[in-house]
Amino acid sequence: MTIANRMLSCMPGAGAPITRRDLAPLYDFGDSYENDRLEGVLRDTCSAVETIDLGGTISYPIWRLATSHLDMDREENVSIALLLQVMEMEFIRKRLLSSHVKLFVAVK
Amino acid sequence: MNDAESFWAAAQTGASLPSYWSHPYLDVICQSKTGGKWFLDYVKDRYFGGRPARSAVSLGCGSGEVDRIAFSKGIFDKLLGLDFSTEGLKVARAAATGLPITYVRSDFNTDAIPGADKHDLIYDYACFHHVSNLDNILASIDDHLSDDGLFVQYGYCGPARMQWSPRVIDLSNNLLQRMPMRLRQSMPELGRPTIQQFHAPGGDPSEAVRGSEVPEMTRAYFEILEEIDLGFSLSHPIFAQNASHIDTSDPSVDAIFKLVCQFEDILISEGLLPSDTKVIIARRRRV
Numbered sequence: 001m002t003i004a005n006r007m008l009s010c011m012p013g014a015g016a017p018i019t020r021r022d023l024a025p026l027y028d029f030g031d032s033y034e035n036d037r038l039e040g041v042l043r044d045t046c047s048a049v050e051t052i053d054l055g056g057t058i059s060y061p062i063w064r065l066a067t068s069h070l071d072m073d074r075e076e077n078v079s080i081a082l083l084l085q086v087m088e089m090e091f092i093r094k095r096l097l098s099s100h101v102k103l104f105v106a107v108k
Numbered sequence: 109m110n111d112a113e114s115f116w117a118a119a120q121t122g123a124s125l126p127s128y129w130s131h132p133y134l135d136v137i138c139q140s141k142t143g144g145k146w147f148l149d150y151v152k153d154r155y156f157g158g159r160p161a162r163s164a165v166s167l168g169c170g171s172g173e174v175d176r177i178a179f180s181k182g183i184f185d186k187l188l189g190l191d192f193s194t195e196g197l198k199v200a201r202a203a204a205t206g207l208p209i210t211y212v213r214s215d216f217n218t219d220a221i222p223g224a225d226k227h228d229l230i231y232d233y234a235c236f237h238h239v240s241n242l243d244n245i246l247a248s249i250d251d252h253l254s255d256d257g258l259f260v261q262y263g264y265c266g267p268a269r270m271q272w273s274p275r276v277i278d279l280s281n282n283l284l285q286r287m288p289m290r291l292r293q294s295m296p297e298l299g300r301p302t303i304q305q306f307h308a309p310g311g312d313p314s315e316a317v318r319g320s321e322v323p324e325m326t327r328a329y330f331e332i333l334e335e336i337d338l339g340f341s342l343s344h345p346i347f348a349q350n351a352s353h354i355d356t357s358d359p360s361v362d363a364i365f366k367l368v369c370q371f372e373d374i375l376i377s378e379g380l381l382p383s384d385t386k387v388i389i390a391r392r393r394r395v
Contacts (some may be wrong), residue, residue, distance in 0.1 A: 075290075083283060
């Protein structure tokens, strides 16, 4: 939350602080209990699993909260979205954040 | 007049262009590390009990802007300002008429702090990375600092001659590539400057002649009371050349600048990136 809110404070017309409730839509596509354990289940049941972190941890809520009202025909606003993703992936690589969206490649 | 002096004469007497260092958000970042105060206010309140230093020295005073701000804030009672730019000193003297400030020309590579007085406060504002002979000036500070006096160093301490690390180049270019070309048209991609660029017409041959040696040498001469990481390890390489394209009145452009500053600040605070700018507060070693 701290990292997300520090990035959020930079947004044009800085938005309200992010709460856990704001992150809930990330789990709309399924049950969060299963999502949290999906990687473990895959590793237990498949012979090879490659996990690729895709991010979506802070870029999504910041985008939804702070920047969805911005004119995306402006290159500068597209740039903000792209920069958030690059920064988020660096935080994930350095283990300051977990990745909320992952790609699993598994072999039976 | 040598090349470096010519550069600084032009810089301190000509019309100033928008500079990376003048972006107001940098003050916000700096003051978040020094109790919400300007760094010399922080030193005054924390180490001088809120009272002015009786006698101070400003190293690399340039045109004296920082000294006049410091005087207006009651940082010192009287000040000796030193710089090697004759033109800068002319501006400083004219602007300080009637103030208890004396300006003297000094080349820190060869000269000592003049006189035999001891001073309560000696500060360097963004000068030391231009000094080749750090031993000379640090020894002179040691000679002229009172027993309970403070040396305060504020400035660049990143790689000498801005020879950025591969990680900084990689991270910076990852960010630059996501920015509109109009914001990075002066420097679309970060690389390591060549030594010829520092000596080219319009360049500053003294720029970053020292960098990370500044805190190392300061530690060797003095007892460090505080070493405060201010950061600017990515935003400076990215925006220094592109500063004139950063329109702070455009909220989206301003957001891009602030995002980079917050990003680097988080990495530095987590120990994942060295800080290229520091405030160091030191005193004479007690034998």
